[in-house]
Amino acid sequence: MKLTGGSLALAVLALGSSLGGVHALFPDEAGRIDWYRAQIGVAKKMQAHTHNDTAYIYSITQRNAVAALRADDGQIAWRQVLSEPVGTLLARDDRVLTLSSSSSDAHVHVWDAGSGALAWGFSQAAGGGARTATFVRDSDDVIAVLGDELVRVAPGSNTPAWSLALNGTAAYKRIVVHGKSVFAIGNVASTRQAKQQLHVVEVDTASGAVKTQYSTAEGVSLGGGSLVVLESREYGAYLVWRESDNIVWHIHRLGMTSPMWEIYHAKMVEVALMPPDMLTSTIAELDTDPGLNDATPRFTLTYTRDGTQKTVVVEMYRTGDKLEMRKIASFTNSAAVAAGAQRTVAAVRTSADGVAWRVRGGAKHSGDVVYESSTYGGVTHAALVFVGSAPRIVVQTRGGLLAALAGDSREPVWTRDESLAHAADMALLALPPPASSAEHAAKETDPSVQPSAAIRFVLRWVATAQALVESVTSGFGIGSGGHGGEHAAAPTEGDHFGFRRLAVFGSTTGVVAAVGSQDGAHAWAHYLKTRVERVFITRGSQALSSAAPIVVAVGRTRNATVVTALDALTGKVVSRDTLPFAYTRVFELPASDPVSGQRLLGFAVAEPTPRLAVWPATVEAVRALGAANVPLYFELGDGAGSTAVQGFRAEIGDDVAEPWLAAQPAWTFDLPAGETLISTSRYEDGAFHTALQGRVLGDRSVLYKYINPHVGALATQRSAGGIGVYLIDRVSGRLLHAAEHAGAVVSAGHPFLATLSENRVIYQFWQPGAPAGYVTAVVELFESDQPDTRDERTEVSSLDLRLPSVVATAFVAPEAATALGTTRTGSSITTRDVLFALASGKLLALPDAMLDPRRPMHAPTKDEQAEGLVAYSAPLPLDPRRVLSHSHAVAGIAHVRSAPTHLESTSLVAAFGLDVFFTRTSPSGTFDQLSPSFSKANLVITSLALVAGCLLGAPMVRRKLTNRAWA
Amino acid sequence: MKKVYADLTPLLSKPRTAKALADPSGFGSSSTLASGTSVSARTDDSALRTSKAWEVAIGPGKSLPMQMFMAWMSGTSVSIFSILITGMILMSPVRAILGVNQTFAPLLRAKGARVDVSMQKLVFVAINVAGVLFGIYRLSIMGLLPTTSSDWLAFIPPKQYLEYSS
Secondary structure, three states: OOOHHHHHHHHHHHHHHHHOOOOOOOHHHOOOOOEEEOOOOOEEEEEEEEEOOEEEEEEEEOOOEEEEEEOOOOOEEEEEEOOOOEEEEEEEOOEEEEEEEOOOEEEEEEEEOOOOOEEEEEEEEOOOOEEEEEEOOOOOOEEEEEOOEEEEEOOOOOOOOEEEEOOOOOEEEEEEEEOOEEEEEEEEEOOOOOOEEEEEEEEEOOOOOEEEEEEEOOOOOOOOOOEEEEEEOOOEEEEEEEOOOOOEEEEEEOOOOOOOOEEEEHHHOOOOOOHHHHHOOEEEEOOOOOOOOOOOOEEEEEEEEOOEEEEEEEEEEEEOOEEEEEEEEEEEOOOEEEEOOOOOEEEEEEOOOEEEEEEEOOOOEEEEEEOOHHHHOOEEEEEEEEEOOEEEEEEEEOOOEEEEEEOOOOOOOEEEEHHHHHEEEEEEEEOOOOOOHHHHHHHHHOOOOOOOHHHHHHHHHHHHHHHHHHHHHOOOOOOOOOOHHHOOOOOOOOOOOOOOEEEEEEEOOOEEEEEEOOOOOEEEEEEOOOEEEEEEEEEOOOOOOOOOOEEEEEEEOOOOEEEEEEEOOOOOEEEEEEEOOOEEEEEEEEEEOOOOOOEEEEEEEOOOOOEEEEEOOOHHHHHHHHHHOOOEEEEEOOOOOOOEEEEEEEEOOOOOOOOEEEEEEEEEEEOOOOEEEEEEEOOOOOOOOOOOOEEEOOOOOEEEEOOOOOEEEEEEEEOOOOEEEEEEEOOOOOEEEEEEEOOOEOOOOOOOEEEEEOOEEEEEEEEOOOOOEEEEEEEEEEOOOOOOOOOOOOEEOHHHOOOOEEEEEEEEEOOOEEEEEEOOOOOOOOOOEEEEEEOOOOEEEEEHHHHOOOOOOOOOOHHHHHHOOOOOOOEOOOOHHHEOOOOOOOOOEEEEEEEEOOOOOOEEEEEEEOOEEEEEEOOOOOOOOOOOOOOHHHHHHHHHHHHHHHHHHHHHHHHHHHHHHHO | OOOOOOOOHHHHHOOOOOOOOOOOOOOOOHHHHHHHHHHHHHHHHHHHHHHHHHHHHHHHHHHHHHHHHHHHHHOOOOOHHHHHHHHHHHHHHHHHHHOHHHHHHHHHOOOOOOOOOHHHHHHHHHHHHHHHHHHHHHHHHOOOOOOOHHHHHHHOOOOEEOOEEO
16 A cells, blocks of 8 residues: 555545445355354253144244244244243144243234244233143134233234233143133142142133132142143043152142042052152153143153152043053153153153163154263253154253154254354364375474475475376366365365364353354364353464364353363363352453463452452463563453443562462443443454554545554443443543433343444444434544544553544444444455344345445535545445345344454354354455456466467577577 | 750859849859858857757757646546556656767767757756656646655554553
């Protein structure tokens, strides 16, 4: 950029083209440079159900999804992602019933079982949320407990057919529809001895009139493990419970108060059961769709004897008037039991290296599947479905793997990694470019010598030349196309362009999983048992190096921090440390561990005294940090709800005895009265880097950027309404800029989002009123408001820095966003795209020139045109050509990350949350790549023709020169 | 074909008589012709060379307005055409300055006294320098001269911060 006129013109051209018609991607790139995986999350409840001869697994998940998976291949047949937690799930005939509740409303949703379309829905204000619901038999109506009301709702109706106010002190979590009665069963506090008991209200199904109500089952509660509700179409509905400290079961027929209950002894179904075992036994409901059984409802009895857990499946039936029970199957050490059609049951047992499954009740089936529970944890849920006559058991593991087991195969029929739907953090491991055989040979000749970059370069060219010769001699193998870096390589090797990385996800389900950034192929997974909050690459990978790259997962237990280091290429645990503190924030430190060569991690710890704990927790690591001689600052009180943010300076003493540094208060930033913190935003790793330290104006003067890696953006909720946004320096604690948005509303449905890059802070919030919209504010910081004025020091301290000059403006975002991000490239020369993850599932990339706060309100003057500014217009366009996710609806994006590649033009973009989407984008076009239509064959042929021309022409020229010399 | 010859020598050798017919211009008597030519030829030659040298010296000045017109026509935007024109405007005076001695060499190749053309050379160089200056002015209005702070922006190193924050 020596000649600014030229560069200006280029910038104008680039800007013009970027504002014009740069396509996010070409049609032929869709699915080739990107990959997308729809996820549903870890199941809370699964129900197998066959609809139109297709076996589905219906599931509601911890990520608020309602989904139907095809049992034969595990693909999502349909999925609905709700904004609030989903409770009840019931699939019957061609309908799927779910309940969900927000803080104030309860919703009944009835979905079409085949297509997932909403057949009908009903919403009602309900303080206690939706509790339970069921279908009315032989009708499309639904009876539900919404808040403290029992309602019957008909399809398409806005008002319930009838509603009944229930006792507000009881939590009615279960309803049973039998014959012409509906029973609402709730937990109430007994008047005697302050014990729990059940309250039953019998209501006429048609009119909603109360037939009778009574209390029963003292000392037990719904969901307590000692009570089940059994429904039999033929014989009625029953409660079976065991009182605490009692060895017998009480059986109560709902609606019958005299006698209130009969007594039954479990030894009659399980002879081996001894009274002490009975006292610790639990019973649980088994049928996923109670009420469909003609005669024989089932439940499980689980007890432990001599350290062996035994689960007995009990079936209730009648002979004449006599109520009987019998054992139909029993399993040992089962992790999950599932009911299937035709009285079948399946149980799944997890061992250290496999999963065993058994199907009983009808024809017997069994199988063993190789499965390392260290990868995704043990099984928690199971569902049994029949594909044809063959049983198929779908299991959900604690870590998030969903797998189908069937037949004689030792491998699962299909698997889904749903831990990615719970990813809290992701780190991209750069893989070294593929080493050529020549390099390997050089390494083998002398393993101690690490070839220098120059030698490797030469060796690589030698190898390339050899490959070229080989391909020419073996018929012409030089294809056209510029994407040479996309051949399949070993998982430990990357490509020359840096596109191929290993994305290591850490999820709240406790799984660390690595997938290929180019294709989503699974590399490894490891179950850590503790929820993972952050993932760091503490040691990168090097070509031909024997030192494995290391990824560190930081997890949290109640009052301890678990730091697990894993080999980033294999997932093997290298070390696992439990640190005796709860951290508020973890970050990389500017030093490496002298022993392992890993980057040090710092933990900001508030209790008992503010300190900076260092990992690896060794004195040597702290000494290495001291040797780096960099003043370290961190904050506490930067979480939501805080009213003051406090900055600390870590003190590195001369004699280091503990693996932590004491911290001295450096500053306190008190929020104005009546304001509480919503969130704090910082630069993501290296996002403040810039190639140009200033902005060139139209008159070729420069406004110098205020580049300060210590800038933090605080968003606060004002008690008087609205939000405040404060930019502070996190080393000096000084306020750099303050803004208030009086009408703004920040809530769970309308989050405050921010992204920082270079000298720019972009944040978005919801502004109700007229006109309402999502406001995207852009704040750009400059060293001075006067051009050509700058702080000329190259080494600066935040403590004696001038305050920045601020240029800010606001735009209206096209849609609600769930996450913001900015693209990053290697040298930050390429213009940046601001990435909006929209709630509608689009990943939108807008050029940063569009979000320029210097855009003039009038038609741009000549100077402004030369600067590349276009006239301000508030709405940011939702241009389909800028949607990186093209046809995919990437649901629930919570994080948008970007990483540079070896090509300056191109950056990797990852969006994850519920779904996962990886792509790469070139905000200024692929100026440093050959176009796909470039023909290498033509180039080679042309070069050869020129060489041939030279060889043929040389004798003629020589003769001519000789003749001229004689003349 | 019949050839006709006319002998004109008697006319030349005709004795001069009073009031005789005046010679047509250029046909003076040989002695006058001879003596007159030999003297005035020497003096005229040096003047001629001097004037010729002046002509050469101010020659580039005559083409300057044309170049200015072409420059104006090509505009100040950076395009291949305007860059070619500006390159020509810049390069031709530079080439002329470098070749100043060769330009004036034919005028120095006299048999008699040397003609002093240093003044002319000076003017020639000065005019070409003006041409160069005009070219540089063109570069500057086209924004191709690194004269502003923005031209050195890429060489400004990023600030190093002494502190490290979380």
